[in-house]
Amino acid sequence: MKGYRLLRWARDADKGLQRRLSPDSRRVLVNSRTPVNYTIIEPVYKAMLKDRRVKFYFTASEEPRRMREIYREADHSIPLIHPRQAAMMRFDVYLASDFMWATLPRGALRVQTFHGVAGKYNFDKPDHTIRVWDRFFFINRRRLDNYVKYGVVSAGSPAAPLVGMPKVDCLANGSLERDAVLRSLGMDPGKRTVLYAPTWSPYSSLNGMGEELVRRLVAAGFAVIVKLHDRSYDARHRYSGGVDWLRLLEPILSEGGGRLARGSNSCPYLAAADVMITDHSSIGFEYLLLDRPLVRIEVPELIANANIHEDYVKLLAEASTTARNAAEAVAAVEDCLADPSRNSSARRAVCEEIYYRPGTATARAVRELYNALELDAA
Numbered sequence: 001m002k003g004y005r006l007l008r009w010a011r012d013a014d015k016g017l018q019r020r021l022s023p024d025s026r027r028v029l030v031n032s033r034t035p036v037n038y039t040i041i042e043p044v045y046k047a048m049l050k051d052r053r054v055k056f057y058f059t060a061s062e063e064p065r066r067m068r069e070i071y072r073e074a075d076h077s078i079p080l081i082h083p084r085q086a087a088m089m090r091f092d093v094y095l096a097s098d099f100m101w102a103t104l105p106r107g108a109l110r111v112q113t114f115h116g117v118a119g120k121y122n123f124d125k126p127d128h129t130i131r132v133w134d135r136f137f138f139i140n141r142r143r144l145d146n147y148v149k150y151g152v153v154s155a156g157s158p159a160a161p162l163v164g165m166p167k168v169d170c171l172a173n174g175s176l177e178r179d180a181v182l183r184s185l186g187m188d189p190g191k192r193t194v195l196y197a198p199t200w201s202p203y204s205s206l207n208g209m210g211e212e213l214v215r216r217l218v219a220a221g222f223a224v225i226v227k228l229h230d231r232s233y234d235a236r237h238r239y240s241g242g243v244d245w246l247r248l249l250e251p252i253l254s255e256g257g258g259r260l261a262r263g264s265n266s267c268p269y270l271a272a273a274d275v276m277i278t279d280h281s282s283i284g285f286e287y288l289l290l291d292r293p294l295v296r297i298e299v300p301e302l303i304a305n306a307n308i309h310e311d312y313v314k315l316l317a318e319a320s321t322t323a324r325n326a327a328e329a330v331a332a333v334e335d336c337l338a339d340p341s342r343n344s345s346a347r348r349a350v351c352e353e354i355y356y357r358p359g360t361a362t363a364r365a366v367r368e369l370y371n372a373l374e375l376d377a378a
Contacts (some may be wrong), residue, residue, distance in 0.1 A: 011107035014090055024053045029091040032070050034230040035264035039086045040097035040115045043166040043362045053104045061102040073264055082319040088164040093372050109372050113137045116282035117354050119312030126152050149254050156364040161368050164361025167199050171289040173360035176271035185259050188278045193225040194333055197275035197283035200229035203301040218256035220330055227261040227269050275336050277329055284352050288319055288347045293336030295329055296320040319350040
């Protein structure tokens, strides 16, 4: 305990010295495990980019050798910093959308923004290890209430603001246009377009029936976009099933005028699709914001092994049409396109449950980040 008090005193003195030397200068360190993590933070970063008082730095503490790859879709001027260099610096805020813990001896206010809403891996049943975070930007009240229930935060605490999810603001405010996205992908806007976006897991529908499903969709005359998780591209990784999906799927897709989506930000591909197929993933919940038909492939092994909270399984099932194999999934797509308004009320109800005031989350996240930085908003 004495050692902790000494460390706290040293960090407070360090912070005080910095504030005296540069009263309005602040530093933010963003940590990412995959390109998806950057897409979660990107709207907030861009919204604050013109404020010269705040300097953002970006790192990849787990795999620094992959840093350029992880931030490949960011502007080339983005300031990347090796974890060893970051450990020597003092930051006012450490920002992450996954539970990554960079070593920062000089301290920082640690802010968790979350990268998903699918109820996987105990995100909604937190244990004591999560209490080390100083602040949480909650995407919805359901998760906030769970963190209060398990004693991670106190109800009404400034450390637990309801923010929403900045990444999906573009889906709620209508700024993405279907035909324009399809033309940018070199696809025909006149064709019915299906997006297949499975989760990453050895038990995902991709590993179980992905190739068959894509072949059946193409044969049925659909233009197909396949959006894989970043982890699914690594054929050495167990989550890919040891398959080079890029090499396998691209020739099949090209036959029907489809595309393998390589961008990490899923939102444009969601906007381009007339119907979507998934198994159980955050991207499935994101698609509901467009109020378009969703087909859910039921994979019991995935639900069990990904430790998915039963409430989220039920919510996604209520807002979608369930299939259990590739043939049923294609038939479900046809049925959904024949009556796109079916399940609309359920889709809207789930969105209200999962996303806090979608379309305006970026502004709240910026405001809360300024609060964490102890700065007046620009």
